[in-house]
Amino acid sequence: AQSVSQHNHHVILSEAASLELGCNYSYGGTVNLFWYVQYPGQHLQLLLKYFSGDPLVKGIKGFEAEFIKSKFSFNLRKPSVQWSDTAEYFCAVNRGGNKLVFGAGTILRVKS
Amino acid sequence: DGGITQSPKYLFRKEGQNVTLSCEQNLNHDAMYWYRQDPGQGLRLIYYSQIVNDFQKGDIAEGYSVSREKKESFPLTVTSAQKNPTAFYLCASSITSGSGEQYFGPGTRLTVT
Numbered sequence: 497a498q499s500v501s502q503h504n505h506h507v508i509l510s511e512a513a514s515l516e517l518g519c520n521y522s523y524g525g526t527v528n529l530f531w532y533v534q535y536p537g538q539h540l541q542l543l544l545k546y547f548s549g550d551p552l553v554k555g556i557k558g559f560e561a562e563f564i565k566s567k568f569s570f571n572l573r574k575p576s577v578q579w580s581d582t583a584e585y586f587c588a589v590n591r592g593g594n595k596l597v598f599g600a601g602t603i604l605r606v607k608s
Numbered sequence: 609d610g611g612i613t614q615s616p617k618y619l620f621r622k623e624g625q626n627v628t629l630s631c632e633q634n635l636n637h638d639a640m641y642w643y644r645q646d647p648g649q650g651l652r653l654i655y656y657s658q659i660v661n662d663f664q665k666g667d668i669a670e671g672y673s674v675s676r677e678k679k680e681s682f683p684l685t686v687t688s689a690q691k692n693p694t695a696f697y698l699c700a701s702s703i704t705s706g707s708g709e710q711y712f713g714p715g716t717r718l719t720v721t
Contacts, residue, residue, distance in 0.1 A: 505648060528707040540651075540698065540712040547707050586650060590708030594639055594658070595666075598650040
């Protein structure tokens with residue numbers, strides 16, 4: 497079945513640690529890829545997106561993601577996390593017709 | 609400010625009752641979506657609409673119904689046929705010709721007892 501997999505459901509890091517959240521998808525062909533973030537009590541908002549071109553995309557708040565087509569992956573990274581990065585992170589794939597498929601989410605807790 | 613509003617933020621109902629969740633957008637988007645968010649399951653698509661007076665079932669449409677009589681509004685009814693209605697419901701919108709980027713409302717947390 498077509499799906500989006502996020503490898504870790506819960507991640508706990510100390511401030512200043514580096515972050516990498518994994519995302520793999522199973523769709524063939526051209527895809528548009530997204531990372532969304534849901535801070536506690538706030539709307540789901542877009543962190544970054546990949547449509548085409550440079551596979552390394554930069555988003556808000558120092559986040560970046562790398563699209564590796566051969567691995568069907570779109571991992572999210574941040575070199576040094578802050579307490580304010582505590583949130584739930586969702587990877588999503590546009591499967592056509594503007595319909596997004598979301599991964600199960602990764603809850604990140606950053607300890608100050 | 610442009611955006612998506614959902615009301616109410618919290619909703620409580622007794623089992624067996626239908627309940628309607630409101631979603632309004634002033635982004636002038638043609639497409640609107642309803643998702644259900646459960647812990648550990650991400651967001652799952654319930655219904656979507658690409659244009660007024662038209663909508664399609666998503667992955668988990670059973671027990672839900674929608675209408676799209678106005679571009680700005682896409683209400684979701686959770687019927688008594690929905691076996692497990694307690695969840696967090698998110699509404700989203702997008703343009704139809706874009707890459708799929710969606711804008712989300714604040715959500716409604718429905719509790720059915």
